[in-house]
Every structure is written in structure tokens, then in C-alpha cells.
Amino acid sequence: MSLSRSWTEFVADLADHVPGGVAGLAALVLLLAGLALIALYWRPRRRHRPEPVDPPATDEPAEAATDDEDDAVPELPPAQLASLADRYAAAGRYAEAVRERLRAMVRELVERGVLRHRPEWTVTELAAAAGAAAPGLAGTMTEAADVFSRIWYARRPATAADDARMRTLAAAVAERAGATR
Known part of the structure; x- marks a missing residue:
């Protein structure tokens, strides 16, 4: 048949x-x-939460305070977060470096009173709030959020160029955040 x-x-x-x-x-x-x-x-859409990673081994115990389990911005100064990002980048861990640079940007904005951080915000909401609080930061924070999202949510491999772009964006945030004071 x-x-x-x-x-x-x-x-x-x-x-x-x-x-x-x-x-x-x-x-x-x-x-x-x-x-x-x-x-x-x-169906309910679940946001991808990056798997927690350990920071690179260092002699500085203060970095152990970085807790990735809740995606919150650690209570560390921006310079310390940037230093951690530098060590991640030096170890070739660019995704983690990008994440720490974004955290440093957020901490910079929080410390300068430009933004009140809310851990429940998505990275897109964070960028929009920063742009609303300081319009000169809108494009910079949106681009930083896009770089972060492509790596952590779209799972695109991070590169040294991504880290270099985030360094540039972080410098622009620090400069513009200081001007909004």
C-alpha cells in the first residue's frame, strides 16, 4: 500500500x-x-539571566564582594568596578568585562545623583531612565545597553572590540555625569 x-x-x-x-x-x-x-x-516570556561567574583570581579580597546572583549593581565605587572589568578583559573574559563596565556606569550615575538605581529595572529601562534624567546621556546609555544586551541576552560572543567600545562609553558617561551635577 x-x-x-x-x-x-x-x-x-x-x-x-x-x-x-x-x-x-x-x-x-x-x-x-x-x-x-x-x-x-x-506564553510567559522568561528573561535570560546570565549564569553567575567568579571574578578572576586576584590578591585583592575586596573584589569577592561582587555578587552576581541577583544581577544587582554591587555597592562598590565605579573605579573598583572598572578595575574588575579591566582584569576580566585582560583574562579574555570580555562578556564579564562588558557587564562590569555597565555596572560601573550605573554606579557612577547613582553616586552623582543623576539616577536612583532600581535593581528590578531591565537594562533598557535603565538606559531610558538615565536619558530622561540627563538627556546628554541618552544615546550613550542606549548604546551601552545595546552592547550588553547583544552579549548577555542574544548570546553573541563578546570581543575585545565590545570591551573597547564600553570603555569609551563609560568615559563619556563619567564626563557627562560630572557635567550634570
């Missing part, structure tokens, strides 16, 4: 048990496909 004949007989047998015959079966299949698409579209 050929495959097409087997398929035809299967559909005919199935249609015998559905009100409306073949037309009813077609309507049922379309209805189920539509419900599946709606379920996929409306």
Missing part, C-alpha cells in the same frame, strides 16, 4: 469520527493550530 493511499485512508477514518466529515476535520485542525500559535505568543 502506498503512502498517499495510507494517508488518505487515515484522514477518511478520522473524518468519520468528526462532525462535519472532512470539512469538520479541517476546521478542527485549523482551530487547534490557531490555539497553539496563540499559546506560543502569549
